[in-house]
Amino acid sequence: MAKAIQEVINLMIAEIPNAPLEDSVDTFKCGDPNQEVSGIVTTFTATLDVLRQAVALGANLIITHEPTFYDHRDNTDWLGDDPVYAAKRTFIEEHKLTIWRFHDYWHMHEPDGIQVGVEKVLGWENYQHTDNRYVIHIPPTTVAHVIEQLKQKLGTSTIRIIGDLDMPCQRIGMLLGSIGGDNQIKAFHLANLDVALCGETTEWQTGEYIRDAIAAGQKKALIILGHATSEEAGMQYLVDWLQPKIPEVKITFIPVGDPIQVV
Amino acid sequence: MAKAIQEVINLMIAEIPNAPLEDSVDTFKCGDPNQEVSGIVTTFTATLDVLRQAVALGANLIITHEPTFYDHRDNTDWLGDDPVYAAKRTFIEEHKLTIWRFHDYWHMHEPDGIQVGVEKVLGWENYQHTDNRYVIHIPPTTVAHVIEQLKQKLGTSTIRIIGDLDMPCQRIGMLLGSIGGDNQIKAFHLANLDVALCGETTEWQTGEYIRDAIAAGQKKALIILGHATSEEAGMQYLVDWLQPKIPEVKITFIPVGDPIQVV
Numbered sequence: 001m002a003k004a005i006q007e008v009i010n011l012m013i014a015e016i017p018n019a020p021l022e023d024s025v026d027t028f029k030c031g032d033p034n035q036e037v038s039g040i041v042t043t044f045t046a047t048l049d050v051l052r053q054a055v056a057l058g059a060n061l062i063i064t065h066e067p068t069f070y071d072h073r074d075n076t077d078w079l080g081d082d083p084v085y086a087a088k089r090t091f092i093e094e095h096k097l098t099i100w101r102f103h104d105y106w107h108m109h110e111p112d113g114i115q116v117g118v119e120k121v122l123g124w125e126n127y128q129h130t131d132n133r134y135v136i137h138i139p140p141t142t143v144a145h146v147i148e149q150l151k152q153k154l155g156t157s158t159i160r161i162i163g164d165l166d167m168p169c170q171r172i173g174m175l176l177g178s179i180g181g182d183n184q185i186k187a188f189h190l191a192n193l194d195v196a197l198c199g200e201t202t203e204w205q206t207g208e209y210i211r212d213a214i215a216a217g218q219k220k221a222l223i224i225l226g227h228a229t230s231e232e233a234g235m236q237y238l239v240d241w242l243q244p245k246i247p248e249v250k251i252t253f254i255p256v257g258d259p260i261q262v263v
Numbered sequence: 264m265a266k267a268i269q270e271v272i273n274l275m276i277a278e279i280p281n282a283p284l285e286d287s288v289d290t291f292k293c294g295d296p297n298q299e300v301s302g303i304v305t306t307f308t309a310t311l312d313v314l315r316q317a318v319a320l321g322a323n324l325i326i327t328h329e330p331t332f333y334d335h336r337d338n339t340d341w342l343g344d345d346p347v348y349a350a351k352r353t354f355i356e357e358h359k360l361t362i363w364r365f366h367d368y369w370h371m372h373e374p375d376g377i378q379v380g381v382e383k384v385l386g387w388e389n390y391q392h393t394d395n396r397y398v399i400h401i402p403p404t405t406v407a408h409v410i411e412q413l414k415q416k417l418g419t420s421t422i423r424i425i426g427d428l429d430m431p432c433q434r435i436g437m438l439l440g441s442i443g444g445d446n447q448i449k450a451f452h453l454a455n456l457d458v459a460l461c462g463e464t465t466e467w468q469t470g471e472y473i474r475d476a477i478a479a480g481q482k483k484a485l486i487i488l489g490h491a492t493s494e495e496a497g498m499q500y501l502v503d504w505l506q507p508k509i510p511e512v513k514i515t516f517i518p519v520g521d522p523i524q525v526v
Contacts, residue, residue, distance in 0.1 A: 045471055048478040066467045070448055078445060082452045084472060087479040147526060160523045178467065182341060185333055189345045203463050203490040203522065204329045204441065208308055209347060211522040215311040216350040224523065227466040259466065259474040260423045260487065262525055263410060 003249065005061050005098050006033035008040070011245055016105045024104045029068040030089075031098025037061050040251040042239055044232035046099050048088050050254050055095045057252055062099045065106065065114070065235050066227075074101075106234065115174050117237025118230070122153050134174045135191050143167045143195060143221045150197070156229050158262045162210045163221025169194035176230045181205025188213070188220060195221045199230030226258040266512065268324050268361050269296035271303070274508055279368045287367045292331045293352075294361025300324050303514040305502055307495035309362050311351050313517050318358045320515055325362045328369065328377070328498050329490075337364075369497065378437050380500025381493070385416050397437045398454050406430045406458060406484045413460070419492050421525045425473045426484025432457035439493045444468025451476070451483060458484045462493030489521040 013019045029046075039059030043050045046064040054062050069076050069085060079085040092099070106113040111133060119125040119136075128137040138146070144165040151159060173187050173196035181202030187193060188209070201207060201224050213220040236253040243251050276282045292309075302322030306313045309327040317325050332339050332348060342348040355362070369376040374396060382388040382399075391400040401409070407428040414422060436450050436459035444465030450456060451472070464470060464487050476483040499516045506514050 045467065047471060048475045052478075066471070070444065070468045070472045078449070080452075082448075084452075084476045084479055084481065088475055144526075158525050160525050162522045162524075165526065178465075181333065185345070186341070189343075189347075200466050202441075204308065205333045207490070207522045208310060208329070209333045211519075212311045212351055213347045215315075216347055218347065227470070256474075259425045259470045261425075262421050262423055263407075263428065 002036045003246065004033065005031070005035055005037050005100075008037055008061065008246060008249070009033065009100055012102065012242065013105060016108050017110055018108065019105055021104060025067070025073055026101045026104050027074075029064075029074050029099040029101060030092050031060075031096065033098060033100075035060060035096070035098060037249055040242070040249055041254050042102075042235045042242075042251060043254045044228050044235050044256050047256055048091060050256060051088070051091055051095070051097060053254050054097065057250075059250070059252065060095075060097055062097060063102050063235075063238065064099060065101070065103050065231060067101065068099050102238070106238070112234075113238060113241065114176055114231050114234030117234035118174070118176060120237060121233040122149065132191050134187070135193065136172050136174065137170055138172055140168060140170045143169055143223070146172075146195065147223060150223065150225065154225065154229050154233070156225070156258065160224040160226075161221060162207060162224075163195075163214065164219075167194070167219050167221055169219075169221065171195075172197065176234075178227055181209075184222070185209045194219060195223060197223050197225060197230065199225055199227035226260060228256055228258050232256065265299045266509065267296065268294070268298055268300045268363075271300055271324065271509060271512070272296065272363055275365065275505065276368060279371050280373055281371065282368055284367060288330070288336055289364045289367050290337075292327075292337050292362040292364060293355050294323070294359065296361060296363075298323060298359070298361060300512055303505070303512055304517050305365075305498045305505075305514065306517045307491050307498050307519050310519055311354060313519060314351070314354055314358070314360060316517050317360065320513075322513070322515065323358075323360055325360060326365050326498075326501065327362060328364070328366050328494060330364065331362050365501070369501070375497075376501060376504065377439055377494050377497030380497035381437070381439060383500060384496040385412065395454050397450070398456065399435050399437065400433055401435055403431060403433045406432055406486070409435075409458065410486065413486065413488065417488065417492050417496070419488070419521065423487040423489075424484060425470060425487075426458075426477065427482075430457070430482050430484055432482075432484065434458075435460065439497075441490055444472075447485070448472045457482060458486060460486050460488060460493065462488055462490035489523060491519055491521050495519065 041054040045066040173193040178200035308329040436456040441463035
């Protein structure tokens with residue numbers, strides 16, 4: 001039976017504890033929720049290239065983890081007559097695309113949908129989870145070995161690190177995405193992390209904190225994966241989670257990868 | 264004649280147009296401004312390691328560009344009983360060090376002291392400056408060639424880039440440090456930049472904007488140097504600027520380099 005886009009969103013939100021939120025960035029960014037869904041694309045971020053691929057697949061609903069218009073709340077006033085914004089907006093309207101953000105709710109899922117997806121790809125889902133959902137115990141190893149696993153499983157050839165590659169580690173903070181320098185620092189101290197994995201960091205905050213921690217004789221390391229690399233497996237996992245709820249709609253994950261290359 | 268630390272700071276601020284500011288992060292972070300200055304260290308960021316070197320040099324005034332306690336205003340309440348903060352604070356008190364931040368005022372200097380220092384190291388100081396002080400015209404070249412110069416002159420073996428290495432470029436935005444994703448995006452559009460050099464970026468903002476710009480057919484590239492690499496030459500230049508004003512005080516620049524390694 002034909003389904004409206006709004007019905008798809010409703011059944012997703014129904015699975016989230018304490019939802020709906022009164023204030024959330026998980027809103028429609030464009031399009032018409034009353035339209036019948038013709039296909040769904042899930043992605044880390046709804047780039048212009050992802051939108052083109054969605055059109056080629058005949059999908060009219062894009063579920064994105066990150067913003068569409070370069071702003072946390074997708075406010076667009078500040079962009080004025082920016083030609084990049086204009087080109088994206090025109091493409092969206094021409095192809096009658098609806099974009100919905102699934103960020104706050106997916107992280108609020110029990111357990112965090114992004115973290116589940118990343119742990120599945122890493123083969124870490126059966127490691128011991130602590131009372132803090134973002135801290136896991138891996139078998140004792142070194143930072144270098146963790147990095148080797150991350151490169152292989154996440155398909156990235158370079159990783160950025162602050163700390164000693166030979167450092168032993170076991171207690172890992174899954175600080176995926178970009179939670180802010182102050183939150184990263186508090187996690188290191190309060191959760192007594194050996195290592196944190198993050199997407200983005202704030203160099204003048206966390207970077208200098210870890211540098212000082214090492215100078216003070218502490219054993220700490222920060223592994224910086226890049227924002228997309230740290231989270232997009234969670235939007236791939238979304239397909240497995242959502243497809244059984246709507247078997248009649250084709251759902252496709254489109255990876256974006258890291259926009260940054262190291263030269 | 265002996266000089267108090269406060270006198271040194273006063274003669275620096277006297278050189279800055281529109282100073283003093285009513286609200287600024289350029290304040291004393293610790294110590295006693297009435298103390299006689301025994302020597303000065305300038306640095307990008309007053310790490311624990313820099314403080315140890317300052318003590319070894321007999322300097323009691325550290326002039327830092329970035330915060331001391333991992334927070335833009337150097338608020339410390341949020342750090343609680345953090346052992347890294349405690350170790351740094353103890354070292355500072357034991358050695359009676361005074362730390363003063365020179366951030367807002369150095370950028371307000373005409374021309375921007377950080378940018379002058381970086382341009383001197385790059386050999387770019389005689390290139391044509393536009394009516395926008397942060398935009399310069401370099402001789403027509405490619406992104407790859409700019410990166411080659413940056414690596415050689417700034418002494419860094421890896422650089423991060425979003426964009427096409429073969430792209431021709433001439434109009435360069437000197438967006439040094441970490442000015443925020445929205446400001447980076449506005450600069451690309453409003454100043455019609457080919458390339459921007461930045462310290463840090465916000466991947467989900469500027470990163471996705473540049474990725475979309477390229478997908479939309481625009482010629483844009485973002486070169487990400489790392490925060491310290493993008494600014495510390497400006498604190499080296501501070502020695503040349505300050506030393507003639509106080510020839511009787513020894514001033515030493517201490518480099519910190521990038522805390523992050525790429526593996």
